[in-house]
Amino acid sequence: MPFKPFRKKRPDGGVPTDSFSDIAFLLIIFFIVTTSLKRIVGFETELPASQEQEKKAATETPTVTLKVNQLTFMKAEMSIEDFKAKLASMKLADRKPSEKVVLLDATMETDYQNYYEVMAAISAAGGVVGIMTETK
Amino acid sequence: MDISVPTTSMGDIAFLLIIFFMVCSNFAKESKIKLKPTDAVDIKAVENAKISVVIDEASAIYLDGQLINDVPTLKLLIENALPDKANSKARMVMFKCDRFASKRVFEPVLDAIASAGGIIVAVGEKRASEGESK
Numbered sequence: 001m002p003f004k005p006f007r008k009k010r011p012d013g014g015v016p017t018d019s020f021s022d023i024a025f026l027l028i029i030f031f032i033v034t035t036s037l038k039r040i041v042g043f044e045t046e047l048p049a050s051q052e053q054e055k056k057a058a059t060e061t062p063t064v065t066l067k068v069n070q071l072t073f074m075k076a077e078m079s080i081e082d083f084k085a086k087l088a089s090m091k092l093a094d095r096k097p098s099e100k101v102v103l104l105d106a107t108m109e110t111d112y113q114n115y116y117e118v119m120a121a122i123s124a125a126g127g128v129v130g131i132m133t134e135t136k
Numbered sequence: 137m138d139i140s141v142p143t144t145s146m147g148d149i150a151f152l153l154i155i156f157f158m159v160c161s162n163f164a165k166e167s168k169i170k171l172k173p174t175d176a177v178d179i180k181a182v183e184n185a186k187i188s189v190v191i192d193e194a195s196a197i198y199l200d201g202q203l204i205n206d207v208p209t210l211k212l213l214i215e216n217a218l219p220d221k222a223n224s225k226a227r228m229v230m231f232k233c234d235r236f237a238s239k240r241v242f243e244p245v246l247d248a249i250a251s252a253g254g255i256i257v258a259v260g261e262k263r264a265s266e267g268e269s270k
Contacts, residue, residue: 110238113236
């Protein structure tokens with residue numbers, strides 16, 4: 001009987017792809033857990049430089065004053081709805097950029113919610129918010 | 137005849153889903169920061185900004201999820217992060233603040249963003265109508 005040499009079967013070359021879909025689904029789970037698909041809502045505002053603000057403040061810039069539960073616009077106390085109506089009647093969007101500024105003054109106790117609503121109303125009316133900062 | 141679910145294209149479908157999530161998602165950098173968001177009626181969808189500044193319910197300031205100790209440091213970091221002052225889209229800074237934070241907390245931050253050359257994208261939640269404030 002002739003001698004038959006034992007040959008070890010060599011594995012086929014190639015990248016093993018069996019676990020590709022498992023890896024892919026693990027990556028999907030990672031992305032689902034770590035990301036947010038929530039749409040961001042808000043408004044954009046570019047606060048004017050302080051020098052411009054001071055210059056404009058000397059002239060008749062419309063000013064809104066916020067106290068804890070009180071809104072005063074051009075020296076008249078009003079609700080947020082009346083304030084929005086007043087801004088709409090001023091047609092800020094049609095004005096020159098330098099005349100769009102509405103100064104926002106508030107007491108130190110004013111919370112961000114009230115401040116935000118006023119800023120959002122000014123931005124929605126086409127105005128530019130100017131923040132009045134207190135000098136030390 | 138063997139009856140089985142065809143699984144040949146499962147990998148392709150999975151990779152397409154990965155690409156979808158990578159393209160249309162933002163990483164939740166501030167998921168650990170606790171705050172009660174503001175809401176308003178007059179707000180609309182805005183573009184996501186590269187830089188985000190958050191003030192949480194304990195009045196702590198965060199820049200891109202990192203705690204910042206003081207406002208001058210925040211201003212310096214924003215200035216460095218906004219190299220292209222001519223491009224308005226590159227100057228967008230997302231600002232989120234707790235609804236009960238007082239002016240003495242958020243005003244210096246708004247001022248710092250503005251003086252560093254940033255355009256403030258004030259983020260809140262859309263309220264359906266007037267009088268529904270939380």
